Amino acid sequence: MRQTLLQRLLVTLLGWGVALLLFFPILWMALTSLKTEVGAIATPPQIAFTPVLDSYAEVLARADYLHFAFNSIAISVGGTVLALALGIPAAYVMAFHPTPRTRGTLLWMLSTKMLPPVGVLVPIYLLFRALGLLDSRTGLAVIYGLMNLPIVVWMLFTFFKEVPGEILEAGRMDGARTGAEFWHLLLPLTLPGIASTGLLSLILCWNEAFWSLNLTTAAAAPLTTFIASFSSPQGLFFAKLSAASTMAVAPILVFGWFCQRQLVRGLTFGAVK
Amino acid sequence: MIRRCLAVLSTALGLTLAATAPGQSQTILTVATVNNADMVVMQRLSSRFEQQNANIRLRWVVLEENVLRQRVTTDIATRAGQFDILTIGNYEVPIWAKQGWLSALENLPADYDVNDLLAPVREAISDQGKLYALPFYAESAMTYYRTDLLQKAGITMPEKPTYAQLREMAEKVTDKGSQTYGLCLRGKPGWGENMAFVTPLVTAFGGQWFDKEWRPTINTPQWRDAVTWYSESLRQFGPPGATSNGFNENLALMAGGRCGFWIDSTVAAGLLYDAKQSQIAERVGFAPIPTGSYAGGPTWLWSWNLAIPASSKQQEAARSFITWATSKDYIKLVAQENGWVAVPPGTRQSTYDNPDYKKVAPFAGFVQQAIMSANPGGPTREPRPYTGAQFVAIPEFQGIGTQVGQTIASTLTGTSVENALRSAQSATERTMRQAGYPK
Numbered sequence: 126m127r128q129t130l131l132q133r134l135l136v137t138l139l140g141w142g143v144a145l146l147l148f149f150p151i152l153w154m155a156l157t158s159l160k161t162e163v164g165a166i167a168t169p170p171q172i173a174f175t176p177v178l179d180s181y182a183e184v185l186a187r188a189d190y191l192h193f194a195f196n197s198i199a200i201s202v203g204g205t206v207l208a209l210a211l212g213i214p215a216a217y218v219m220a221f222h223p224t225p226r227t228r229g230t231l232l233w234m235l236s237t238k239m240l241p242p243v244g245v246l247v248p249i250y251l252l253f254r255a256l257g258l259l260d261s262r263t264g265l266a267v268i269y270g271l272m273n274l275p276i277v278v279w280m281l282f283t284f285f286k287e288v289p290g291e292i293l294e295a296g297r298m299d300g301a302r303t304g305a306e307f308w309h310l311l312l313p314l315t316l317p318g319i320a321s322t323g324l325l326s327l328i329l330c331w332n333e334a335f336w337s338l339n340l341t342t343a344a345a346a347p348l349t350t351f352i353a354s355f356s357s358p359q360g361l362f363f364a365k366l367s368a369a370s371t372m373a374v375a376p377i378l379v380f381g382w383f384c385q386r387q388l389v390r391g392l393t394f395g396a397v398k
Numbered sequence: 399m400i401r402r403c404l405a406v407l408s409t410a411l412g413l414t415l416a417a418t419a420p421g422q423s424q425t426i427l428t429v430a431t432v433n434n435a436d437m438v439v440m441q442r443l444s445s446r447f448e449q450q451n452a453n454i455r456l457r458w459v460v461l462e463e464n465v466l467r468q469r470v471t472t473d474i475a476t477r478a479g480q481f482d483i484l485t486i487g488n489y490e491v492p493i494w495a496k497q498g499w500l501s502a503l504e505n506l507p508a509d510y511d512v513n514d515l516l517a518p519v520r521e522a523i524s525d526q527g528k529l530y531a532l533p534f535y536a537e538s539a540m541t542y543y544r545t546d547l548l549q550k551a552g553i554t555m556p557e558k559p560t561y562a563q564l565r566e567m568a569e570k571v572t573d574k575g576s577q578t579y580g581l582c583l584r585g586k587p588g589w590g591e592n593m594a595f596v597t598p599l600v601t602a603f604g605g606q607w608f609d610k611e612w613r614p615t616i617n618t619p620q621w622r623d624a625v626t627w628y629s630e631s632l633r634q635f636g637p638p639g640a641t642s643n644g645f646n647e648n649l650a651l652m653a654g655g656r657c658g659f660w661i662d663s664t665v666a667a668g669l670l671y672d673a674k675q676s677q678i679a680e681r682v683g684f685a686p687i688p689t690g691s692y693a694g695g696p697t698w699l700w701s702w703n704l705a706i707p708a709s710s711k712q713q714e715a716a717r718s719f720i721t722w723a724t725s726k727d728y729i730k731l732v733a734q735e736n737g738w739v740a741v742p743p744g745t746r747q748s749t750y751d752n753p754d755y756k757k758v759a760p761f762a763g764f765v766q767q768a769i770m771s772a773n774p775g776g777p778t779r780e781p782r783p784y785t786g787a788q789f790v791a792i793p794e795f796q797g798i799g800t801q802v803g804q805t806i807a808s809t810l811t812g813t814s815v816e817n818a819l820r821s822a823q824s825a826t827e828r829t830m831r832q833a834g835y836p837k
Binding site for chain 2: 339356362
């Protein structure tokens with residue numbers, strides 16, 4: 126099917142329109158962070174203004190950004206590694222050695238995502254208190270790992286399902302054990318899928334705000350807590366909050382930009398997705 | 399591609415690792431606080447305290463009010479002891495003290511001068527005669543108005559306005575064509591949002607929340623008159639979208655010259671009077687909170703206080719910090735650094751006696767008067783079983799206040815006052831029954 130020039134033009138325009146629509150809130154946040162506090166709430170909103178860095182200076186003076194950023198990276202990476210370490214073997218078994226219960230187990234795993242987290246806040250808080258995990262990076266990484274586990278298993282399961290069982294079978298015929306089968310056959314075939322699962326888990330960990338606000342105080346607090354400390358019920362705070370948010374999303378945004386091809390490839394991997 | 403991803407990630411990890419220096423082994427106090435302007439100043443000036451007390455280091459957890467309340471309540475209710483110092487309101491202090499969650503603050507040093515603390519503020523954070531927190535700043539409510547708009551309309555502001563007068567005046571200064579709204583009031587639902595205004599309004603109209611037997615008295619003529627006044631005035635003379643306006647939004651409207659009258663917390667006075675934050679600094683007038691058919695009842699008293707949870711393992715060090723941050727010397731320190739107009743208001747008689755403060759804050763007298771007459775323990779027209787000025791000092795009130803607040807807010811968008819009060823009454827009856835009242 127050949128597209129006319131007009132069709133291509135329309136599709137391009139539509140694509141740009143949607144992209145701009147999606148990106149606009151982030152752009153507006155970045156612009157607001159460069160305004161003064163009074164400028165940030167001006168009606169009608171200012172389009173042309175003299176950018177100032179006051180908000181960034183104040184945010185940096187009031188909080189130790191690097192401390193929060195380090196916690197965010199450590200906790201997100203820790204949680205993702207944990208989720209993958211548990212998720213890959215689980216998905217492998219479910220994809221290649223299914224039992225009559227596999228389907229039900231997968232659905233049950235997903236159902237745990239339907240419970241509002243606040244429902245288990247107090248039990249988890251008490252557990253963490255007893256284990257001495259409150260305000261620790263380890264504790265939060267464990268929670269994040271478990272929180273993302275259902276999604277990680279589901280994604281990996283669908284990626285593994287794409288791999289023809291015959292390839293693994295051929296490997297076994299040649300004498301490969303489970304480890305070698307995974308390492309030399311499955312891993313190279315599904316690496317894009319595993320990578321995009323890991324990236325998605327990383328992004329979900331980075332953005333998580335409920336557990337990070339409730340289970341940390343200062344030592345292990347990630348960037349979500351950093352942002353939360355700049356919204357105020359009293360006085361003007363839009364510019365400062367925008368500056369803090371811009372600084373908090375910048376690392377993951379840059380990271381996502383570097384890995385975008387990987388992300389897109391993983392998410393569109395296979396025929397059905 | 400994947401290698402590039404990993405490279406970016408590990409570089410970021412390495413950079414932040416290098417930048418995060420290990421901490422020192424000293425007494426570390428974790429301070430939970432809200433990010434209001436006065437607390438931000440406290441956080442900045444606390445380095446002086448650390449200089450004077452070389453063995454104490456402070457770690458700050460600064461959060462927005464509602465997030466902080468949830469965070470701190472979880473911690474204190476499970477006695478996890480993550481915090482050494484809490485910033486809590488005078489609503490929580492007596493309730494938490496009764497639960498045994500807070501350390502009593504007895505035998506404070508003589509130079510702290512407990513008797514200098516304003517009596518209503520001190521009493522609001524005591525339980526059975528013992529202090530359980532120290533006040534950082536305190537507020538009541540007052541009326542703000544635009545002197546230029548009143549002059550143009552030929553109105554003289556009465557010394558003690560009534561709600562009926564206020565409505566008449568608001569009508570005269572409303573000019574929706576030029577986006578000037580006669581009356582700005584809180585409309586955002588919540589026990590500490592619209593209900594902080596509606597509760598004293600109901601008191602002034604002769605009503606109250608519960609009768610002596612803890613039966614809700616919301617579906618009564620007093621509430622009907624008060625809520626009708628509120629709903630009609632705000633719909634006719636208020637800004638559009640009033641149901642999303644809390645303190646901040648109204649402050650922005652008032653400071654931007656959009657409101658004729660505004661009744662809210664006294665802390666706004668300093669902000670409206672500051673030409674850097676307000677376009678009407680030269681044109682703002684002050685008056686007491688209006689009165690209705692019943693005068694002298696409880697109005698509005700809120701204070702932010704520093705308290706020490708009983709679960710903290712560093713009671714002594716925590717105590718030395720909270721006495722420092724609420725002392726006369728601290729107020730002087732803020733005055734030296736930021737000027738007298740920026741000192742935390744509402745806590746000490748000595749602040750209001752200070753001629754330098756009176757010179758830069760012409761509203762000081764109004765604020766002090768409002769706090770001294772807030773009367774949170776005083777009677778409503780009919781006797782009541784609870785205390786509290788703009789709230790009811792029982793743990794269930796957060797839930798009740800917010801639920802009723804939502805029903806009251808719905809009268810601004812079309813629900814009739816009758817229906818709203820009827821449903822608020824039955825919802826409150828149900829909650830109180832489930833909570834086991836009368837106790």
